[in-house]
Amino acid sequence: MTGQFAYPSDREEASAAKAAALESLLIEKGVITPQTVDKVLAYFETEMTPLNGKKIVVKAWTDPEFAEKIVTDTPAAIAEMDFPDGMAGAEGEHLQAVANTAGVHNLVICTLCSCFPWPVLGLPPYWYKDPTFRSRAAREPRKVLAEVGVDLPADTEIKVWDSSGHSRWFVIPERPSGTDDFTDEMLMDLVTTESMIGVALAGQTS
């Protein structure tokens, strides 16, 4: 935890207290049960993870027909895969994939709030929701990418995608070279959440 994300503990306590009070009042009223939140969290934390995104990326790397379909009709391509049912409407609709190529790098941001594609990526990293990151990434993506260790050739075009209620973008990163004889499992290890947002490359270790 760095200092820039520290904030006064009284504000945190106020929000924490409000959230806890809301939950107990809703339980008391019978709107939810004492188990409801745990059940929803357990489902979310076991099923809505980056593993789904990793499978999508590896299928796109190994199946040219799927690679085409995932960018032209993302929901239909995802429907072909054996994924658990999405939480009703919770960010899973309107998923839209974009693929990195030799001359094009895609970066996903959300300038309003975090319209993050949870079902395929899990929850976003903490810094992703920071307004400074969001506005800088929109304004000077090449510089921000260089700072996080993605040094792109000067002639690589950077496309910045702003996630919204209507389109929740995720990136199909490029398959690293020298991986022709990798198994699917080995390939999945190369795909990170960060590479599917476009703030890292697949297989990038630093």
Add this chain to the structure above:
Amino acid sequence: MKLHETCTTDQAAPQFDHEWQRRAFGLALALSEFRHYPWSEFQETLIATIGEWESTPESERGQWEYYDHWVATLEKLVDRHELLTAPVLTDASDHALPVAHDHDH
């Protein structure tokens, strides 16, 4: 500004800093899942809440904390849908039933 140090390490990226944030997240999701409000409404309200913060002068708005806005949004929706004040109407699988209207004849 330097980005957060966990930026490029997949495993180390914290999802929640505190358990209460995780529960507030789960509560918002649960109320939508059981159809007390559509998820899109939560999201639009969150966007508006964050928008208000962003258009407030820096000296007046306090530090950025995503989950403060999350909890504020949750409070607004609980109020708007009268979840703590209206009678509870749910079906056999705990899904909220639509509020009856007088004019459907």
